[in-house]
Amino acid sequence: MSAQLKDVIIKPDASSSLLLDKHADYIAAYGSKKDDYEYTLSEYLRMSGIYWGLTVMDLMGQLQRMNQQEIIDFIKACQHECGGISASIGHDPHLLYTLSAVQILCLYDSLDAIDVDKVVVYVKGLQQEDGSFAGDKWGEIDTRFSFCAVATLALLGKMDAINVDKAVEFVLSCMNFDGGFGCRPGSESHAGQIYCCTGFLSLTGQLHQLNADLLGWWLCERQLPSGGLNGRPEKLPDVCYSWWVLASLKIIGRIHWIDKAKLRRFILACQDEETGGFADRPGDMVDPFHTLFGVAGLSLLGDEQIKPVNPVLCMPEDVLQRVGLQPDLLS
Amino acid sequence: MAESKEEVEVLVQRVVKDISSAFKRHPNIDEIGLIQCPEARYNRSPIVLVENKLGVESWCVKFLLPYVHNKLLFYRQRKHWLDSEALVDITCTLLLLNPDFTTAWNVRKELVQCGVLNPERDLYLSKLALTKFPKSPETWIHRRWVLQHILHQFSAVVHKTQQQVEAELLSNHRDRLIHQEMKVCSDAACRYPSNYNAWSHRIWVLQHMAMGNIKVFHDELSSVHLWVSMHVSDHSGFHYRQFLLKELITELSQSPSSASASTIFCSSQHQSSIVPRSIPQANGELPLADSASGDRLTTVLELFYQETELCSDLIQSFPGHETLWSHRRHVYYLWHQWKKDHLPCSDGRESKLKLLGASDLGGIKQTCVSQGESVERNRHVSGPMEVDGASLPDHDSKRLRRGILLPCLLTLQNEHIFVNSILNSCSNPEQKNFALAYKNWLDTVISVQI
Numbered sequence: 001m002s003a004q005l006k007d008v009i010i011k012p013d014a015s016s017s018l019l020l021d022k023h024a025d026y027i028a029a030y031g032s033k034k035d036d037y038e039y040t041l042s043e044y045l046r047m048s049g050i051y052w053g054l055t056v057m058d059l060m061g062q063l064q065r066m067n068q069q070e071i072i073d074f075i076k077a078c079q080h081e082c083g084g085i086s087a088s089i090g091h092d093p094h095l096l097y098t099l100s101a102v103q104i105l106c107l108y109d110s111l112d113a114i115d116v117d118k119v120v121v122y123v124k125g126l127q128q129e130d131g132s133f134a135g136d137k138w139g140e141i142d143t144r145f146s147f148c149a150v151a152t153l154a155l156l157g158k159m160d161a162i163n164v165d166k167a168v169e170f171v172l173s174c175m176n177f178d179g180g181f182g183c184r185p186g187s188e189s190h191a192g193q194i195y196c197c198t199g200f201l202s203l204t205g206q207l208h209q210l211n212a213d214l215l216g217w218w219l220c221e222r223q224l225p226s227g228g229l230n231g232r233p234e235k236l237p238d239v240c241y242s243w244w245v246l247a248s249l250k251i252i253g254r255i256h257w258i259d260k261a262k263l264r265r266f267i268l269a270c271q272d273e274e275t276g277g278f279a280d281r282p283g284d285m286v287d288p289f290h291t292l293f294g295v296a297g298l299s300l301l302g303d304e305q306i307k308p309v310n311p312v313l314c315m316p317e318d319v320l321q322r323v324g325l326q327p328d329l330l331s
Numbered sequence: 332m333a334e335s336k337e338e339v340e341v342l343v344q345r346v347v348k349d350i351s352s353a354f355k356r357h358p359n360i361d362e363i364g365l366i367q368c369p370e371a372r373y374n375r376s377p378i379v380l381v382e383n384k385l386g387v388e389s390w391c392v393k394f395l396l397p398y399v400h401n402k403l404l405f406y407r408q409r410k411h412w413l414d415s416e417a418l419v420d421i422t423c424t425l426l427l428l429n430p431d432f433t434t435a436w437n438v439r440k441e442l443v444q445c446g447v448l449n450p451e452r453d454l455y456l457s458k459l460a461l462t463k464f465p466k467s468p469e470t471w472i473h474r475r476w477v478l479q480h481i482l483h484q485f486s487a488v489v490h491k492t493q494q495q496v497e498a499e500l501l502s503n504h505r506d507r508l509i510h511q512e513m514k515v516c517s518d519a520a521c522r523y524p525s526n527y528n529a530w531s532h533r534i535w536v537l538q539h540m541a542m543g544n545i546k547v548f549h550d551e552l553s554s555v556h557l558w559v560s561m562h563v564s565d566h567s568g569f570h571y572r573q574f575l576l577k578e579l580i581t582e583l584s585q586s587p588s589s590a591s592a593s594t595i596f597c598s599s600q601h602q603s604s605i606v607p608r609s610i611p612q613a614n615g616e617l618p619l620a621d622s623a624s625g626d627r628l629t630t631v632l633e634l635f636y637q638e639t640e641l642c643s644d645l646i647q648s649f650p651g652h653e654t655l656w657s658h659r660r661h662v663y664y665l666w667h668q669w670k671k672d673h674l675p676c677s678d679g680r681e682s683k684l685k686l687l688g689a690s691d692l693g694g695i696k697q698t699c700v701s702q703g704e705s706v707e708r709n710r711h712v713s714g715p716m717e718v719d720g721a722s723l724p725d726h727d728s729k730r731l732r733r734g735i736l737l738p739c740l741l742t743l744q745n746e747h748i749f750v751n752s753i754l755n756s757c758s759n760p761e762q763k764n765f766a767l768a769y770k771n772w773l774d775t776v777i778s779v780q781i
Contacts, residue, residue, distance in 0.1 A: 005651070005761055006564070036397040043400070044432045044469075090404035091434045138440060139479070140472045177664045178657075186538065186577075187531045188570035214776065221653075221768070233653040234564045235525060 006234050007224040008281050014269035018298065019276060020305060023291055024062040026276030027053045030288055046088040047078065047097035049288060051104050056292040058107055058316050059299060059307045072113045075101045082125075083118030084136070094136045095126060095148040102152050103315060106323055111156070120158045123149050131166030142183045143174050147196035150203045151313060154325055159203075168206050171197050179214030191222060191231035195244035198251045199312045202327040207252065212330055216254035219245050227262025228281070238280045239270050243293035246300050247311035253330035255300070264301050267294050343398040346391055349378040350427070351420045353385055360385045362462040363427055365392070385459075392428060399425045403435055415447045423456060426470075430460040436473040443480060450477045450484075458515050461529075465519035471528045474515075475535060481508065482539070505540060509547065512536045517558070520568060530567040534574050548579050552634075556641070563649045569658040576638055577665055583627045583634075584673055631669070638662050639741055643749065651761035656769050666741050667777055746773055 030053060042049065050071060057063045078086045078101065084093025085101040098119060105111045126134045126149065133145040146167055153159045173185045174197065180189025181197035194215070201207050222229040222245045228237025229245040242263060249255045269282040270290065277286030278294030292314070299309040308317040312327040320326065354360060361383045368388040371377065377388035387395075399421050405411035406418070413421065419442065422435045429435075439456075442448035454477055457470045464470065485501050512533070519529035541547040552575045559568045639662055646655045750773075753766045 035393075037393040040397045040400040041429055044429075044434070087433075090407045092407075092437050094433065135472075138437065138472075138476055140475065177661060183527075183531055184535065186534050186574050188527065188567055190527060217772075217776075232525060232527075233566045233657050235566075 005225070006230075006236055007226045008228065008237060010226055010265065010269045010282060014282055015271045015273050016265065016268050018268060018303065018305060019271055019273060020060050022273070022276030023271075023278070023295065024057060024060050024065065024276075026286065027057055027288060027291065028062070028065045043088050044091065045097075046091075047075070047085065047100040047104075048087070050074075051100040052288045052292040054104055054107055055315060056288070056295050058319070059292075059295050059309055061307065063107065068108055068110075071104065072108060072110055075104060076113055079114050079118070082137075083115065083120070083122030085114070085119070092136065093122070095123065095133065095145050095152070096135065098122065099148040099152045102155050103313070106155055106315065106319055109322060116156055116158075119152065120156060120161050123152055124161045127162050127167065129166075131163060131168070131170035133167070143171055143181055143193050143200070144183065144196045146171050147200045147203075150200055154203045154327070155313070155323060157324070164204050168201070168204055168209070171200050172206075172209055175210075178218045179211045179216075180218050188232070189218065191219070191229070191241050191244045191248070194219070195248050198248045199327070202251050202312045202329065205328055207328050207330050210252060210330075212252040212254065216249060216252055216257055219249050219252075219254070220257045223258045223263065227259060227264075227266035229258075229263065236281065237266060239267060239278055239290045239297065240280065240293045242267060243297045243300075243314070246297055247314070250300055250311040251327075251329055260301050264298065264303075267297050267301075270294055339394050339398060342391065343395055346377060346387075346395055347399065347420050347424045349376045350385075350387075350424050353378055353380055354423075357383065357385075359383050360459065363387075363459050364463055365389050387428075395424065396428050400429070400432070403438065407434060407438070415442055418442060419448060426456065426460055427463070430457075430464050430467040431469045433469050433472075436469055440473070440476060443477065450480050453477045454511070461515065461519050462522070465522040465526055466528050468528055471532045474512075474532065478508065478512070478536070478539070509536060509540050512540075513551065513554070520558075520562075520565070524562070525565050525567045527567055530571050533571060537575075537578075543582060545579065545582055548575050548582070551575055552579065560641070560645060563645055563652045564654050566654045566657065569654055569661075572638070573658065573661045573665070576634060576662070579634060580631050580665065580669055583631050584669070628673075631673075635662070635666050635669075635741060639666075646753070646762075650757055650759040651765065653765055656765040659769060660772055663741065663746060663773075663777070667780070671780075743773065743777065 054063060054066055054071070057066055074089070075085065077089050078091075078093075078097070080086065080093045082093060084095070085098040086093045087097045091097075101114070102111070102119065105113060123133075126136070126145070128134060128141065132141045132143075133149045134141055135145045135148075149162065150159065150164075150167065153161060171181070174181045174183070174187065174193075176182060176189045178189050181193045182188050182190055183193050187193075198207070198210065198215075201209060221233070222231065222241065224230060224237050226237055228239075229242040230237050231241035231244065235241075246255065246258075246263070249257060266282075267278070270278045270280070270284075271294070272279065272286045275286060277288070278290040279286045280290050295306055296309045296314055299306040300311060309315070310317050310320050310327065311329070313320065313325075357380060360380070363385045364387075366379060366386040366388045368377075368390055371388070371390050377391040379386040379388065402411065402413070403418075403421055403425060406413045418438055422439050425432060425435045426439075439448060439453055443450050443453060454474065457474045457477070460467060460470045482505075485505065488501060489498060513536070516529045516533040516536075520526050523529070537548065537551070552572065555568060555572060555575075559565065559572060562568050639659075642655060642659045642662055646652075646659065649655065747770065750766050750770045754763060754770075757763060757766070
């Protein structure tokens with residue numbers, strides 16, 4: 001009995017050139033076409049959805065096509081008394097959407113639209129005794145939230161508001177024997193969590209605590225014959241995991257360990273030539289989430305039609321220069 | 332079909348009521364689902380109940396979801412008042428359709444906190460949501476919150492009462508809860524392969540409700556034995572085994588005074604499932620059963636042995652699975668670390684534990700030999716327990732008197748023999764690639780640490 005390798009086959013006629021105009025049109029029109037049902041289904045993550053759309057537009061040099069004032073007003077309306085920001089109006093505040101909102105405001109150079117001091121108080125208040133961060137007042141702990149906390153504070157220039165040493169201690173306690181990280185101590189290594197933890201260690205200046213060769217090894221093993229990357233062993237390749245793995249490799253200075261040309265081919269094959277946008281895998285439905293990570297991945301691979309992207313914060317490098325933030329990368 | 336705003340409102344209110352009364356009338360509903368049905372047929376409710384399965388006809392969802400969604404958000408913005416009963420009904424409908432709507436779970440948390448909603452009802456609702464959405468992160472997060480709420484209630488009761496009976500009731504309740512969580516995780520793992528959220532929840536439950544309880548950990552290791560054998564691609568399932576193994580070994584390697592190994596194996600119900608299939612048993616029992624005498628070290632060695640045996644069997648039976656090779660890395664790494672800490676080698680070379688008590692080994696050594704093909708046969712002759720360059724303390728030596736075959740199985744040399752046998756005999760190209768990667772890993776990661 002033999003296992004069938006979990007991978008996709010890229011057809012010879014799959015897209016092989018980058019259709020930037022189509023992607024910009026797809027994002028610009030997204031939202032206006034959606035019906036009530038679809039809108040309500042995804043409203044719980046609206047703020048992150050806006051961040052994905054705006055960031056990819058900025059990377060493609062098309063940010064001016066989006067309605068800046070409307071978006072800033074929306075973010076203002078989502079800030080709560082506690083300082084935290086929610087995914088949409090009427091929803092509860094959460095660190096995930098607080099980071100997305102801060103990222104959007106950095107793209108627009110408009111941080112003064114919200115009460116920044118209150119955001120800092122909110123983030124600080126979510127740190128636990130063991131250094132970990134809860135995602136909101138209900139207490140769920142996850143290394144993703146450690147990343148959200150330090151990324152938010154780094155963008156605001158307020159890292160000193162929290163106990164960084166304890167925060168680092170907690171993230172390191174989630175490191176596994178394979179060099180990777182999971183959501184909590186003892187949890188399985190997962191490319192998304194690894195991205196958060198390497199990003200966290202970059203922002204806190206602690207990349208030397210990683211076993212970069214061991215982690216790089218695990219990350220490289222995510223590349224499948226199609227060129228795409230998966231997030232864990234025996235999972236299918238996916239454009240978003242391609243970003244998380246690739247960005248992690250970039251952060252730890254091991255991006256040259258994978259076959260870049262094959263990955264580029266995989267990402268390009270995930271474009272929809274008619275509607276624009278990227279899907280998780282060739283032939284699937286496109287969405288803004290995979291569109292951002294497809295374009296950002298191509299940027300990390302060196303595509304010069306796209307602005308350089310920062311691997312830690314998934315934002316255009318020129319925006320971070322303006323903010324004055326340069327997260328560490330290993331060489 | 333309802334179209335005008337008023338008609339939609341009437342329809343939706345009826346459906347929300349139908350769902351809520353279905354739960355009241357049929358407390359044993361165990362699964363939810365969507366019935367593909369683009370148009371309303373006949374003049375009947377879109378809520379269908381068949382044999383404890385609750386179905387919603389798909390035509391009504393596009394009216395139902397936006398309506399209950401907006402109603403809850405209006406309430407949250409204090410634009411519209413809802414009493415607690417209406418809130419319970421609306422959030423129930425909402426969450427069965429869209430369980431990642433965090434704020435709806437939060438509304439229910441508030442109801443639980445103020446005593447209006449029984450937390451057990453939310454364990455039930457989230458369990459049902461997971462039958463349709465087995466990955467839903469927010470559902471798992473809510474479950475953890477509810478469990479913590481219940482645990483806090485427990486500790487509050489324990490502080491108040493000194494009654495033995497009371498404490499026992501709580502302990503039984505806790506055992507039931509753990510059992511229920513394991514079942515929910517298991518079902519969700521069957522519904523979606525490598526379900527990260529389900530398996531990491533399972534780990535969380537043990538960490539928060541059963542830490543240090545060797546029996547629970549051991550029962551879990553037994554209960555997922557068959558499951559992983561039937562899901563050889565499920566990396567998360569194997570990771571769970573790795574977690575259990577590591578915790579058990581850590582616990583068993585601590586000083587005997589802190590916990591009692593003899594409590595592990597007091598029940599015999601699990602023994603059959605942990606006995607490696609390939610081991611003929613002369614006396615019908617593994618030496619493991621004897622660990623009631625407190626032989627922790629023996630138990631640790633056996634755990635390693637059995638896991639390696641399982642892994643070898645599966646790698647040979649199901650070629651080309653990255654998950655199995657990844658599991659092997661972990662088990663070997665764990666062994667390697669454990670050996671460094673507990674069986675120190677003064678000369679820094681690979682430990683070559685020699686076995687003693689060969690008379691007790693029975694058929695085990697044969698399995699071991701066939702595993703490594705050309706394992707030196709003199710490894711398991713009688714003689715004092717020995718680690719190259721370092722003898723075990725005398726009492727450990729006594730503990731090992733029954734003899735454990737493990738060291739002859741888990742030497743670096745034998746790992747190479749195992750890999751080479753796969754490389755020589757297997758025609759599957761993926762299997763070969765994984766075997767080579769494992770070999771490379773042994774040479775690079777393990778060898779530099781020796």
